[in-house]
Amino acid sequence: MAVGVDLLEIDRLERALARRPRLAERLFTEGERAYAAGRGRPGQHLAARFCAKEAVAKALGLRVWSFRDVEVLGGDGPPRVRLHGAAAARAAELGVEVHVSLTHTRRDAAAVAILA
Numbered sequence: 001m002a003v004g005v006d007l008l009e010i011d012r013l014e015r016a017l018a019r020r021p022r023l024a025e026r027l028f029t030e031g032e033r034a035y036a037a038g039r040g041r042p043g044q045h046l047a048a049r050f051c052a053k054e055a056v057a058k059a060l061g062l063r064v065w066s067f068r069d070v071e072v073l074g075g076d077g078p079p080r081v082r083l084h085g086a087a088a089a090r091a092a093e094l095g096v097e098v099h100v101s102l103t104h105t106r107r108d109a110a111a112v113a114i115l116a
């Protein structure tokens with residue numbers, strides 16, 4: 001059993017994405033970008049997903065990994081996680097499943113990850 005948590009000011013991510021056009025593709029899968037793009041303020045949902053990725057990396061103790069190794073699926077209803085690459089390998093090694101919970105206010109987004 002392990003946990004991870006992360007918190008982010010939404011406008012920090014929005015500014016970074018505005019400055020670096022290719023950043024969104026490096027951080028987020030196509031499905032994550034499509035989900036956020038369909039919402040009123042995409043940055044809010046992207047920031048929560050960014051936090052989920054960091055929280056999962058903390059819980060798994062990952063050092064070398066890609067943000068796209070942790071994919072958040074769904075959104076209307078409890079989010080689920082699909083792992084790829086280094087994250088998938090580490091979870092298999094530990095024999096754990098990864099669960100996340102997301103939240104956001106107008107200012108901040110946060111996520112917690114649990115390995116069970």
Ligand SMILES: CC(C)(COP(=O)(O)OP(=O)(O)OC[C@H]1O[C@@H](n2cnc3c(N)ncnc32)[C@H](O)[C@@H]1OP(=O)(O)O)[C@@H](O)C(=O)NCCC(=O)NCCS
Nearest residue numbers: 044045046048049074075076077078079101102103104105
């Ligand atoms: C859905 C619910 C958890 C959202 O809570 P909130 O305080 O409004 O919003 P938060 O910012 O804390 O959480 C939003 C995140 O919760 C997640 N979420 C959505 N539905 C969820 C659910 N049923 N269970 C767990 N997490 C959920 C999503 O990942 C969402 O992030 P996203 O918008 O970036 O995809 C809340 O409305 C609730 O308790 N619903 C349960 C009952 C229900 O479905 N009511 C609607 C009946 S009409």
